[in-house]
Amino acid sequence: MPHYELALNGERVAVEADEDTPLLYVLRGACGLRGPKFGCGLGQCGACTVLLDGDAVRSCVLPVSAIGALKVVTLEGLGNPRQPHPLQQAFIDEQAVQCGYCINGMVMTAAALLARTPRPTEAQVCAALENNLCRCGTHTRIVKAVLRAGSGRPAGVR
Numbered sequence: 322m323p324h325y326e327l328a329l330n331g332e333r334v335a336v337e338a339d340e341d342t343p344l345l346y347v348l349r350g351a352c353g354l355r356g357p358k359f360g361c362g363l364g365q366c367g368a369c370t371v372l373l374d375g376d377a378v379r380s381c382v383l384p385v386s387a388i389g390a391l392k393v394v395t396l397e398g399l400g401n402p403r404q405p406h407p408l409q410q411a412f413i414d415e416q417a418v419q420c421g422y423c424i425n426g427m428v429m430t431a432a433a434l435l436a437r438t439p440r441p442t443e444a445q446v447c448a449a450l451e452n453n454l455c456r457c458g459t460h461t462r463i464v465k466a467v468l469r470a471g472s473g474r475p476a477g478v479r
């Protein structure tokens with residue numbers, strides 16, 4: 322079975338997988354990570370989003386053989402419960418999570434947005450997240466959380 326060395330969350334991680342194995346399966350399987358979620362498996366919902374050299378990508382449709390030396394960052398690489406990333410803290414502060422299944426994709430997509438546009442408008446946040454699906458319908462709070470994490474938050478949010 323082919324051998325790959327991933328640049329994952331700041332470490333070199335060796336994995337074995339068939340070349341067409343989706344990156345999501347490798348992350349959740351061999352790497353034991355639980356941030357990226359399996360939703361549709363078709364690139365349509367965003368639950369599996371990770372950062373690839375800073376871009377938000379859907380890991381369910383990305384073969385592990387296509388990663389090469391690109392840097393992969395998952396939700397776990399952003400922060401942890403003891404040291405949450407500002408986005409993670411903002412999602413907590415805004416109580417933006419209901420079932421939580423979509424939140425990985427929302428946070429990772431927002432992280433890519435804030436890296437490019439540290440002070441996004443509400444319209445820019447909505448545009449960035451429009452293809453991330455939330456079945457619970459917490460979109461309003463999710464957008465507020467991203468605005469809170471960025472410096473473009475509305476006056477009075479905190």
Ligand code: FES
Nearest residue numbers: 360361365367381
């Ligand atoms: Fe990857 Fe839905 S699980 S986009």
Ligand code: FES
Nearest residue numbers: 420423455456457
């Ligand atoms: Fe449940 Fe978004 S919080 S799918």
